Amino acid sequence: NKGKHRHFMEKEIYEQPEAIAYVLANYISLIENPADPIPSFDFASIPSLAISACGTAYLAGLIGKYWFEHYARLPVEIDVASEFRYREIPLSPQSAALFISQSGETADTLASLRYCKKLGLKIGAIVNAAESSIAREADAVFPILAGPEIGVASTKAFTCQLAVLAALAISAARTRGTVTENEVQALVRSLAEMPRIMGQVLNSIQPQIELLARELSKYRDALYLGRGTSFPLAMEGALKLKEISYIHAEGYAAGELKHGPIALIDKDMPVIVIAPFDRFFNKTVSNMEEVAARGGRVILVTDEKGATASKLDTMHTIVLPAVDEIIAPMIFSLPIQLLAYHTAVFMGTDVDQPRNLAKSVTVE
Numbered sequence: 001n002k003g004k005h006r007h008f009m010e011k012e013i014y015e016q017p018e019a020i021a022y023v024l025a026n027y028i029s030l031i032e033n034p035a036d037p038i039p040s041f042d043f044a045s046i047p048s049l050a051i052s053a054c055g056t057a058y059l060a061g062l063i064g065k066y067w068f069e070h071y072a073r074l075p076v077e078i079d080v081a082s083e084f085r086y087r088e089i090p091l092s093p094q095s096a097a098l099f100i101s102q103s104g105e106t107a108d109t110l111a112s113l114r115y116c117k118k119l120g121l122k123i124g125a126i127v128n129a130a131e132s133s134i135a136r137e138a139d140a141v142f143p144i145l146a147g148p149e150i151g152v153a154s155t156k157a158f159t160c161q162l163a164v165l166a167a168l169a170i171s172a173a174r175t176r177g178t179v180t181e182n183e184v185q186a187l188v189r190s191l192a193e194m195p196r197i198m199g200q201v202l203n204s205i206q207p208q209i210e211l212l213a214r215e216l217s218k219y220r221d222a223l224y225l226g227r228g229t230s231f232p233l234a235m236e237g238a239l240k241l242k243e244i245s246y247i248h249a250e251g252y253a254a255g256e257l258k259h260g261p262i263a264l265i266d267k268d269m270p271v272i273v274i275a276p277f278d279r280f281f282n283k284t285v286s287n288m289e290e291v292a293a294r295g296g297r298v299i300l301v302t303d304e305k306g307a308t309a310s311k312l313d314t315m316h317t318i319v320l321p322a323v324d325e326i327i328a329p330m331i332f333s334l335p336i337q338l339l340a341y342h343t344a345v346f347m348g349t350d351v352d353q354p355r356n357l358a359k360s361v362t363v364e
């Protein structure tokens with residue numbers, strides 16, 4: 001039932017504040033109760049963590065990598081499952097592995113899990129479908145708790161995967177002693193603010209996203225740029241746009257711009273720059289200036305502080321509330337998802353059932 005929404009995708013985008021609140025209600029206790037360690041996952045003793053997944057779930061894992069490394073000082077090896085399973089990665093049996101999947105049935109992700117299991121690693125699964133193959137074969141299951149996701153393009157499962165990963169990374173940081181108690185409390189407070197801020201963003205940005213989407217639907221290509229956790233989010237933005245609107249889109253690390261993609265920049269190449277006012281902001285802005293200097297049209301997605309700091313004349317600037325670094329990827333996902341959604345609606349594509357795609361990919 002789509003309720004008042006035109007598509008399941010739209011409904012699922014708007015369900016995110018509630019879904020995230022539910023995830024947090026279940027995971028914050030995991031951070032706050034060190035006496036209650038995560039089943040089978042002793043983050044304090046593992047030398048490294050391997051993560052494998054496909055598509056959007058892989059991009060959630062890539063953001064998780066930044067968090068595990070930054071907060072918990074835990075080295076992370078990550079790859080798309082179709083490469084991971086065949087790469088013959090020399091993994092230590094003392095390590096743990098995490099597999100992320102909405103459906104819990106993705107063939108390559110399941111094969112990666114079995115590969116790690118054979119090597120003797122502890123297996124954790126971040127899955128939405130509780131009764132799935134990946135959940136059954138894991139030593140520890142971390143439910144995504146997003147509720148059923150019907151739209152083929154993943155939205156709420158992605159942000160809920162991120163919320164689970166953030167909670168695990170903070171919990172790992174705490175057991176590894178790499179953050180202070182005060183820092184843990186501040187991170188938990190930031191996480192707890194997410195549902196309210198998400199609701200506020202969803203209530204306010206739709207009109208401007210629709211105008212922008214009308215514009216974007218006239219182009220054949222688009223480039224997404226970001227640094228730090230905004231880099232995987234740039235790839236997620238490009239994936240979402242291409243899969244439902246069929247506009248060719250690519251996501252790049254902003255610093256890679258001058259190593260090739262800058263050759264593509266002209267007036268026909270809109271560049272969506274994801275730049276919260278974080279420690280990377282100034283560097284990303286200088287990449288944006290390079291785009292503008294070559295006639296590229298910049299769509300800047302930033303926060304209040306970033307909008308004040310940037311003097312650039314953009315095609316459009318989406319301004320979000322300024323939030324803590326740990327929750328920025330989830331908050332910035334919202335305009336990225338809505339932009340893809342409304343662009344596809346303007347293009348008249350089958351948003352919930354994009355051509356050639358299936359919700360669950362059970363063949364490699």
Ligand code: F6R
Pocket residue numbers: 054055056057058100101102103104105106109152153154155239240243359360361
């Ligand atoms: C993109 C999308 C896909 C899935 C991928 C993995 O919007 O939905 O890229 O993320 O097929 O699927 P799961 O999470 O079921 O393993």
